[in-house]
Every structure is written in structure tokens, then in C-alpha cells.
Amino acid sequence: MPSYIVTVATGSQWFAGTDDYIYITxxxxxxxxxxxxxxxxxYNDFERGAVDSYEVNxxxxxxxxxxxxxxxxxxxxQDDWYCRxxxxxxxxxxxxxxxCFRWLVGDNEVELRDGRARLPQDExxxxxxxxxxxxxxxxxxxxRWKEWQPGIPMSIDANRHNELPRDIQFDSEKGVDFVLNYSKAIENLCVNQFMHMFQxxxxxFADFEKIFVRIKNTISExxxxxWKEDFMFGYxxxxxxxxxxxxKCTKLPDKFPVTHEMVSICLERDLTLExxxxxxxxxxxxxxILEDVNANCTDPCTLQYLAAPMCLLYKTAQNKILPLAIQLGQTPGEENPIFLPSDGQYDWLIAKIWVRSSDFHIHQTITHxxxxxxxxxxxxxxxxRQLPAIHPVYKLLIPHIRYTIAINTKAREQLICECGIFDKANGTGGGGHVQLLQKAMKTLTYRSLCFPDYIKSxxxxxxxxxxxxxxxxxxxxxxxxxxxxVSDVVHIYYSSDEMVQRDEEIQAFVKDVCRFGMQDLDHSEFPKSLKTREELTLYLTVVIFTASAxxxxxxxxxxxxxxxxxxxxxxxxxxxxxQKGVADITLIIESLPDxxxxxxxxxxxxSLSQYQENELYLGMYPDEHFIERPVKDAMAMFRKKLAEISSTIKARNEGKRLPYHYMCPDRIPNSVAV
Structure with missing residues (x-):
């Protein structure tokens, strides 16, 4: 009687093993x-991390x-099981x-195809x-798609993390509990002693050091x-x-009437401002974009304010970027003066602080x-929704989607929801952050997600x-x-542009992104179809780069x-x-957060700057969704290039007091997971 030898691998994460009955056909x-x-x-089968073999006659x-x-x-x-x-x-x-690389929950079954990736037209x-x-x-x-707030990208149809499909939940929900993590951070940083003096x-300024004493971080120190110095502000x-x-400023905006006389003392090259x-x-x-956004009013005892400033910057002969002029509103006039480096120290300092605060809001809500x-x-x-596990693009993208839906669901549950943590500290809390998102959607385009294009624009x-x-x-x-x-992988499976056009699943994928995810906003110019391998390569590069680097x-x-x-x-x-001349140390301290x-x-x-436990960095693919040698060779080449980039960055950073390492590949996680 012929027999097959079946080997089953159980995941190594917490609670991956099971005592349930496992059948195979x-x-x-x-x-x-x-x-x-x-x-x-x-023998105890299907223990966490186990690899078990059986004979099937x-x-x-x-x-x-x-x-x-x-x-x-x-x-x-009830005993869930994770099958690798x-x-x-x-x-x-x-x-x-x-x-497999998925959970079996309850009395459940899963049908698995062999590991060779196939396009739908190949079946x-x-x-x-x-x-x-x-x-x-x-x-x-x-x-399923769901609208969290009107006018912004659609999200998953789940109100809480534990409502998500098990396959996309975090292995340990405690690791991403914002309330727990923030409380732990406050305790670890020894700042809980100040919480009773909330308002x-x-x-x-020296008083702020009382909540800074536990920081052992070269850059933050x-x-x-x-922080008061212009070079640090510009950097x-x-x-x-x-x-x-x-x-790049190619023409001064009419709403920002800076003159040469205002800034001539700061110019180094014996040139006029023009x-x-x-x-x-x-x-x-x-x-x-911050103009007319409502400031946080969730705490009636503390008024909070926003501004929509403009800042003119100057590149010196030493290639430093320094602030040249700041206007704290969009409409010029007597009540909206242009602050200059030649003003009194507190006038100039509070103007820079307002720019930094505005930059923080844009960073948190739009950029991040x-x-x-x-x-x-x-x-x-x-x-x-549109790509089966056997599709090569699914296999390519799945590491870069890891935990993203989970972290966003957790954020909507605890962080950016009504009365969430965001409301406790941020000037755009209480709904201003939603207004910002809605306004930013009007400028979010597909091309702006293409890194070189965005830099050039x-x-x-x-x-x-x-x-x-x-x-x-x-x-x-x-x-x-x-x-x-990405191009290497695309060319392994698509021998021609026609194959891209005939792939109904990939076409459904990009259409779903545009029509539902981005709510079919015409100005966004997200593709509704892809016609060439080059277009597909660019699209997938956008997905991976956005989620990682x-x-x-x-x-x-x-x-x-x-x-x-x-x-x-x-x-x-x-x-x-x-007006100028009213700022002093008291006004600045009373303006800053309590x-x-x-x-x-x-x-x-x-909390938001911490890496996940067992983080997977760009180029690391321990779950072998691909089994084909050409793809594994492409992965090896990718890792080699990334290692070379990391070495170059580390050599450049050697001895720098302000090293830049956020784009160093060995510090870039595969996905948005925090």
C-alpha cells in the first residue's frame, strides 16, 4: 500500500501549539x-515550535x-493552532x-496549495x-471595508483588536496596548510624580529637565x-x-512679504534676497494646512491654540539651513508680524517654538x-481581499503588511478615538486631527508616495x-x-506586459485600493489598472517602501x-x-505644555519609538512563502544591496554628534507595526 510521509511544523510564537485533533486529507x-x-x-503532538512527521497510507x-x-x-x-x-x-x-503561516481557530479547516506561486491565468x-x-x-x-471618518482612507471593518481575523492580530495584545504602554513609559521615565500636578x-526651561533625567540618548541630549540655536532649528x-x-522657494508668496531689508544682515553672499x-x-x-483647524477644547479648564505659520530658510555658504523669517499666520498685517533673527531673543524664540509645534502636528497626523x-x-x-495566498504578489507583500491592520485598529480603539490618549496631550485632539486628515487627503496623490517624485516635487x-x-x-x-x-520578482512571473494585463487578480487589487480604499478620489490619481511590468514594479515598490523605509x-x-x-x-x-516685544520667559513657559x-x-x-519584540527588518523573510530558487536568489541580492547601504551609512555617521540612521536598512522594520 503506497504511503506518504507528512511533516507538519507548528509556530514558535506564544500559544501556537494545540491539543486539539488534527486531520489531514x-x-x-x-x-x-x-x-x-x-x-x-x-507523544504530545503539535507543541509550540515542534516539527512532527506522520505516515499517511x-x-x-x-x-x-x-x-x-x-x-x-x-x-x-477551545485551543487555537498556528501551522507554519x-x-x-x-x-x-x-x-x-x-x-500555511496561519491560525486555525475553533473547529476549522484550511486547504493549502503547494508553495509554487501561480498567476490566475496559469491555473x-x-x-x-x-x-x-x-x-x-x-x-x-x-x-471588509469600513469608513472610520468621512473623507479619509477606508479601514478594516472592526472596532476592536480582538474582533480582527486571528491571522492579522498581534501575537500578544498586551504588547500594543497604548494605555498600558504609555503608563509604563511614564513610570519608567520617572515622570508619574508630576501627574498629580496635571495643569x-x-x-x-531647566524645570523640563526633571522629566528628562532618565533619558540616555545622545541625540535627545x-x-x-x-534647541534654541538656529542651526538646530534648521537642521x-x-x-x-x-x-x-x-x-525650494522659487518665488516669495504674496502672503509672506519678506523684504531684503528685513533679512540682509543674515545673508552671507553679498546678494539681495531676490x-x-x-x-x-x-x-x-x-x-x-493648519489654518482653520479647530484646537483641542476637550479640557474646559485649559485653552489650547494652533497656528499656521510660514518659515523662510536660508542655505549658508557652509550648507547649513538657518531660519530667516517667520510669520505665524497666513494673512499678513499689523497683527501678524514677521519675526526675524534680529528681533529680541524671546520674540525670535517663541516664533521658532510655534513653528516647531506646528511641525509636530503635521508630522503626527499627516506624515506619520x-x-x-x-x-x-x-x-x-x-x-x-483580492490576492490568494498562491499569488506571487501576495507572497511578496505579506511580510510588509504584518501587524499593520492590527496596530491601526488598536490606535482607533485607544489612541485617536474620541476621548482617546491623543486628546490628553495634543493641540489637535478633540477632532482637529480628523480635520487635518481630511484636508491632507486633498493633496495625497499616488505620485507623492513615489519617493523620488516627492523629493523632486x-x-x-x-x-x-x-x-x-x-x-x-x-x-x-x-x-x-x-x-x-521588486523588478526581479515581477520579471520571474510575468514574461510580458500582456501577462500583467491578463492578471485579473492584480487588476482587482489595484482597483480595490483606488475605488474603495482611497474612496475613488480623482485628484489622488491612484491607478485603476496596470498595463506594464514597469507600472506593476513601481506600484509594488510604493507599497513596500511606504510600509518600511x-x-x-x-x-x-x-x-x-x-x-x-x-x-x-x-x-x-x-x-x-x-506683536513684537511682548514675549518673555514667562509667556513662553505659560505657552508650553503643562x-x-x-x-x-x-x-x-x-512608546511610539520602540521596536517590536523579534522585529523583522527589511530583507528578512523567515516565513518562506516563496519556494522557488530564482526568488530566493533575488532576496539574497536584495539583502546584499541593503547591507552595502547600511555599511555606507554607518561609515558616514562615524564620529557625528547628530548621526542619521533612520533610513539605515538594518533599522528599517518590514512593516508598519508600531
Whole structure:
């Protein structure tokens, strides 16, 4: 009687093992085996991290193996099981791999195809075609779109983390409990002693050091020491948390009437302001999007304020970026003066603080939340709905979707919801953050997610003009390496552009992203179809880069740049000054966040800057969804290029007091998971 040797691997994460009954059925092109219980006498099967082998006898010729069916039935109590893969050794001695990498919950079953990736037009077997169709029908019922707030990207239809499909939940929900993590951060940072004085102001700048004593971080300490200086203020536009606002100024906006006489004392090259603009030495940061956004009013005892400033920046002969002029509103006039470096020290300082606070709001809500978290969730939901596990693009993208839907659901549950943690400390809490998201959606385009295009659209692409824009330089290297890897994989499975056009599943994927995820907004110009391998390569590069490098660049520096409260105030308690000469140390301290909000802010930026346990970094693919040698070779080449980039970045950072490492590949997680 012919026999097959079946090997089953159980996951190594917490609670992956099971005591339930596990059955297997081998489905061939000709016949099926009998349903067989996988059990060894006097042996505890399917323990966490175990690899178990069994003999399955058959009485008929099954033909070519098409799929295996795994069933789990309850033994005593509900006991979920995580199956990594199944390997079958045929009577002829061949080995067939069946990747799984999913949970079986309750009395459940899963049908697995062998590990070779296939496009839908490649399927010839009736059973295989039916399996593909059945899988997608189930996924579309399970992964449903839902509008969290009008006018922003759609999200998953789940109100709480524990309502999500088990396969996309965190292994340990405690690891991503924002309330628990923030409380732990506040305790670890020894700032809980100040929480009882929630609404009281600090005494002076030195007083802020009382919640800074536990920080052992070179960059944050350097920020604390130099935050008042113009060079530090300007440097952050290039390599801080939010290095995407600065743009080349080719013409002064009418709403920002800076004259040469105002700034001539700051210009180094014996040129007029107009000539400096023509020479490409003037830059602009405009926070117009904050205009008319409602400030947080959830606490009637504490008024909070927002501004929509503009900041003119100057590139010195030493290639430093320095602030040249600041206007704290969008409408020029007597009550909206232009602050200058030549003004009194407190006038200039409070103007810079207002810019830093506005930059914080744009960073948190638009650069970070919208343009990495929410966009990546859209790609993830559409992937689950439209691409079966056997599709090569599913196999390519699944590591870069890991935990993204879970972290976003947790954020909507605890962080950015009504009365959530966001409301406790942020000036845009209480609904202002939703207004910001809705306004930002009007400028979010597909091309703005293409890293080189976004850099160029702001006039920031020339390295010789700004040789210290490390965010740009490192990002371009990682983008090119990622795009090269994606191109290799695309060309393995698509031998022509016509094959892309004939792939109904990939076309459904991009259509789902545009039509539902991005709510079919015409201005966004998200593709509704893909016609060439080059277009597909670019699209998938956008997905991977957004979830990995772009998120890393704007997330993991939060503790470095925002933990010194005066450098990144999460709220302001006094309105922007309407005239010069009124600012003093008292006004500045009373404008900055109070003790309680400072503590919540510090706990937040600490928590959000932490890597996950067992983090998987760019190029690491321990779950072998692909089994083909050409793809594994492409992965190896990708890792080699990433290692070279990491070495280059580390060599450049050697000895620097402000090293830039947020785009270093060995610090870039595969996915948005925090």
C-alpha cells in the first residue's frame, strides 16, 4: 500500500501549539486520500515550535498532489493552532511544500496549495481554480471595508483588536496596548510624580529637565543642549522627524512679504534676497494646512491654540539651513508680524517654538498617521481581499503588511478615538486631527508616495545643492534597492506586459485600493489598472517602501527629536503673539505644555519609538512563502544591496554628534507595526 510521509511544523510564537485533533486529507489530480488523524501514541503532538512527521497510507493512486486539507477539531477546550507549513514526501520520493503561516481557530479547516506561486491565468486544474475562487470569496467576507471618518482612507471593518481575523492580530495584545504602554513609559521615565500636578506650568526651561533625567540618548541630549540655536532649528527640516515639509522657494508668496531689508544682515553672499532666491539658496516651510483647524477644547479648564505659520530658510555658504523669517499666520498685517533673527531673543524664540509645534502636528497626523499607517492599511486590506495566498504578489507583500491592520485598529480603539490618549496631550485632539486628515487627503496623490517624485516635487533632488539632506540620499538608495528587487520578482512571473494585463487578480487589487480604499478620489490619481511590468514594479515598490523605509524614517526618531518638550510642543496654551516685544520667559513657559500634558507627550514619543519584540527588518523573510530558487536568489541580492547601504551609512555617521540612521536598512522594520 503506497504511503506518504507528512511533516507538519507548528509556530514558535506564544500559544501556537494545540491539543486539539488534527486531520489531514491529501487531494490529488485523480483521487483523494482518506481523512487521517495525525496522532502518535504516547507523544504530545503539535507543541509550540515542534516539527512532527506522520505516515499517511492510501489505497489508490492520487495522481499529482494538488492540495492538502488540514482540519482541527476540539479535544477538550477551545485551543487555537498556528501551522507554519506542511511538507509531503510522495511514494516516489519527491518532496512537496505547502506553506500555511496561519491560525486555525475553533473547529476549522484550511486547504493549502503547494508553495509554487501561480498567476490566475496559469491555473489549468479544475480543483485548483475552484480553490482559488473559494479562498477569495471567504476573504472578501472576512476583510471588509469600513469608513472610520468621512473623507479619509477606508479601514478594516472592526472596532476592536480582538474582533480582527486571528491571522492579522498581534501575537500578544498586551504588547500594543497604548494605555498600558504609555503608563509604563511614564513610570519608567520617572515622570508619574508630576501627574498629580496635571495643569500646572513648569517654572522655567531647566524645570523640563526633571522629566528628562532618565533619558540616555545622545541625540535627545544634544537637542536639549542646542534647541534654541538656529542651526538646530534648521537642521530638523532636513533630517529630523518630519523631513518632508521643506521645499525650494522659487518665488516669495504674496502672503509672506519678506523684504531684503528685513533679512540682509543674515545673508552671507553679498546678494539681495531676490538674487539668493534665483541662486537656489532660499527654502520655505509653509503650514497653511493648519489654518482653520479647530484646537483641542476637550479640557474646559485649559485653552489650547494652533497656528499656521510660514518659515523662510536660508542655505549658508557652509550648507547649513538657518531660519530667516517667520510669520505665524497666513494673512499678513499689523497683527501678524514677521519675526526675524534680529528681533529680541524671546520674540525670535517663541516664533521658532510655534513653528516647531506646528511641525509636530503635521508630522503626527499627516506624515506619520496618514501617509504611512493609513495608506499601508489600504494596501493590506485590498491584498487580502483580492490576492490568494498562491499569488506571487501576495507572497511578496505579506511580510510588509504584518501587524499593520492590527496596530491601526488598536490606535482607533485607544489612541485617536474620541476621548482617546491623543486628546490628553495634543493641540489637535478633540477632532482637529480628523480635520487635518481630511484636508491632507486633498493633496495625497499616488505620485507623492513615489519617493523620488516627492523629493523632486519640492525641488529638493539635487545633492550638490543640499549635501547634508541625508533623508533624501539614504531614502533614494533604499528605494532603488527595493525597486530592483521588486523588478526581479515581477520579471520571474510575468514574461510580458500582456501577462500583467491578463492578471485579473492584480487588476482587482489595484482597483480595490483606488475605488474603495482611497474612496475613488480623482485628484489622488491612484491607478485603476496596470498595463506594464514597469507600472506593476513601481506600484509594488510604493507599497513596500511606504510600509518600511518611509515609516521608519518618520517614526523611530520621535524620541530623539520630540522628547525635549520645548523643541516639539504637542500643544500651546497661549495664542501666537500678535506683536513684537511682548514675549518673555514667562509667556513662553505659560505657552508650553503643562506638567501633565508634557508627561503624556513624553510617554507617547517613547512608546511610539520602540521596536517590536523579534522585529523583522527589511530583507528578512523567515516565513518562506516563496519556494522557488530564482526568488530566493533575488532576496539574497536584495539583502546584499541593503547591507552595502547600511555599511555606507554607518561609515558616514562615524564620529557625528547628530548621526542619521533612520533610513539605515538594518533599522528599517518590514512593516508598519508600531
Amino acid at each position: 491529501l487531494v490529488g489530480s485523480e483521487e483523494c486520500s482518506e481523512r487521517t488523524l495525525l496522532d502518535k501514541a504516547l 492510501v489505497s489508490v493512486d492520487l495522481g499529482d498532489l494538488v492540495l492538502v486539507k488540514i482540519e482541527k477539531n476540539k479535544y477538550w477546550v 507549513y506542511v511538507t509531503v514526501k510522495t511514494p516516489g520520493g519527491d518532496y512537496v511544500e505547502f506553506p 489549468k486544474n479544475r480543483i485548483a481554480k475552484q480553490h482559488r475562487k473559494k479562498e477569495l470569496e471567504y476573504r472578501r467576507k472576512t476583510y 500646572s506650568s513648569w517654572s522655567d 544634544y537637542v536639549m543642549q542646542h 530638523q527640516f532636513l533630517n529630523g522627524c518630519n523631513p518632508v515639509v521643506i521645499q 538674487q539668493e532666491i534665483e541662486a537656489g539658496n532660499i527654502y520655505l516651510a509653509d503650514y497653511e 498617521l496618514l501617509r504611512t499607517h493609513l495608506v499601508s492599511e489600504v494596501f493590506g486590506i485590498a491584498m487580502y 519640492r525641488g529638493m533632488e539635487k545633492k550638490e545643492e543640499l549635501p547634508t539632506y541625508f533623508f533624501r540620499d539614504d531614502g533614494i538608495r533604499v528605494w532603488e534597492a527595493t525597486k530592483s528587487f 518611509q515609516h521608519a524614517a518618520v517614526n523611530f526618531g520621535q524620541y530623539d527629536w520630540c522628547s525635549w518638550i520645548p523643541n516639539a510642543p504637542s500643544t500651546m496654551r497661549k495664542p501666537p503673539p500678535k 506638567r501633565g500634558r508634557s508627561c503624556w507627550h513624553l510617554g507617547a514619543v517613547w
